[in-house]
Amino acid sequence: EAVMVSGIAYDKDQCRITVRQVPDRPGIAAAIFTPLAAAKILVDMIIQNASLDGKTDMTFTICRGDLDQTLEILEGVKAELGAGEVLYDTQVCKVSAIGVGMRNHSGVAAKMFTTLKKENINILMISTSEIKITCLIEEKYTELAVRTLHDVFELAAGQ
Amino acid sequence: EAVMVSGIAYDKDQCRITVRQVPDRPGIAAAIFTPLAAAKILVDMIIQNASLDGKTDMTFTICRGDLDQTLEILEGVKAELGAGEVLYDTQVCKVSAIGVGMRNHSGVAAKMFTTLKKENINILMISTSEIKITCLIEEKYTELAVRTLHDVFELAAGQ
Numbered sequence: 001e002a003v004m005v006s007g008i009a010y011d012k013d014q015c016r017i018t019v020r021q022v023p024d025r026p027g028i029a030a031a032i033f034t035p036l037a038a039a040k041i042l043v044d045m046i047i048q049n050a051s052l053d054g055k056t057d058m059t060f061t062i063c064r065g066d067l068d069q070t071l072e073i074l075e076g077v078k079a080e081l082g083a084g085e086v087l088y089d090t091q092v093c094k095v096s097a098i099g100v101g102m103r104n105h106s107g108v109a110a111k112m113f114t115t116l117k118k119e120n121i122n123i124l125m126i127s128t129s130e131i132k133i134t135c136l137i138e139e140k141y142t143e144l145a146v147r148t149l150h151d152v153f154e155l156a157a158g159q
Numbered sequence: 160e161a162v163m164v165s166g167i168a169y170d171k172d173q174c175r176i177t178v179r180q181v182p183d184r185p186g187i188a189a190a191i192f193t194p195l196a197a198a199k200i201l202v203d204m205i206i207q208n209a210s211l212d213g214k215t216d217m218t219f220t221i222c223r224g225d226l227d228q229t230l231e232i233l234e235g236v237k238a239e240l241g242a243g244e245v246l247y248d249t250q251v252c253k254v255s256a257i258g259v260g261m262r263n264h265s266g267v268a269a270k271m272f273t274t275l276k277k278e279n280i281n282i283l284m285i286s287t288s289e290i291k292i293t294c295l296i297e298e299k300y301t302e303l304a305v306r307t308l309h310d311v312f313e314l315a316a317g318q
């Protein structure tokens with residue numbers, strides 16, 4: 001019943017890439033990630049929301065060291081996909097509340113989002129699973145976000 | 160090194176809700192999920208992609224039984240948020256490839272997306288973590304998706 005948050009994790013070596021306005025039809029996700037996998041680029045978060053009007057944005061995060069190669073691969077793919085521009089943001093950090101049994105995690109999610117709001121930290125992206133609620137935020141707020149989340153979830157530093 | 164997919168999970172009791180065009184400023188995510196948590200609505204996936212022009216879509220999945228109450232709560236919030244319409248889709252299914260060590264999961268993701276493409280199954284939403292690559296698809300393709308993913312990842316039925 002009680003959902004326990006057991007730690008706060010963060011990763012500053014993240015770069016967000018968004019392939020804008022990809023057609024929402026079978027094969028597009030495969031066309032983007034097959035060449036990245038072939039180049040052994042470590043893709044971390046992948047987020048794609050539901051489309052409207054047959055187009056959606058495909059976003060994923062990579063390590064900053066892979067940015068140039070990733071952009072080069074995507075330039076090649078984008079024309080063939082009929083996608084719009086490829087945007088990227090290197091000043092981001094991934095912050096996650098980790099727990100177990102977070103299947104009913106709406107309370108934990110609400111608490112995490114409220115904590116960030118109180119510090120005026122904008123949430124750029126959200127992705128959740130049963131063990132993690134992950135927010136992408138601007139890198140400059142990393143220390144503030146991690147410290148206040150530790151306090152709110154009553155965790156010792158380093159958890 | 161080798162990323163092992165240990166199972167394919169699926170959940171047909173899913174309903175996708177999208178709050179369209181929410182302002183991308185601190186407090187919005189908190190304003191949506193706090194009342195849902197207070198009503199004890201079990202929120203499963205939460206997906207929010209990066210915004211353009213200061214607006215983004217907030218999508219999450221719930222059990223179908225919670226649809227009416229969720230829509231009612233969101234109607235109350237949407238005006239205060241300045242959000243656009245609330246859309247929903249009850250004919251969806253969440254299919255996930257589960258593994259360990261999927262930090263380098265771009266190969267597994269590419270393989271999953273390619274498998275769905277070959278069956279002409281459109282991927283409506285994507286969300287990933289180190290242990291899961293999750294795709295939302297139309298419910299009618301559930302059996303086909305689960306069976307072909309088992310084959311491609313060489314899993315026994317029931318894994």
Ligand SMILES: C[C@@H](O)[C@H](N)C(=O)O
Pocket residue numbers: 022023024025026027028029030048056272280281282283284
């Ligand atoms: C947008 C992308 O996910 C597309 N729907 C596909 O199936 O590949």
Ligand SMILES: C[C@@H](O)[C@H](N)C(=O)O
Pocket residue numbers: 113121122123124125181182183184185186187188189207215
């Ligand atoms: C869109 C929503 O995530 C908003 N950026 C917030 O911080 O609440």
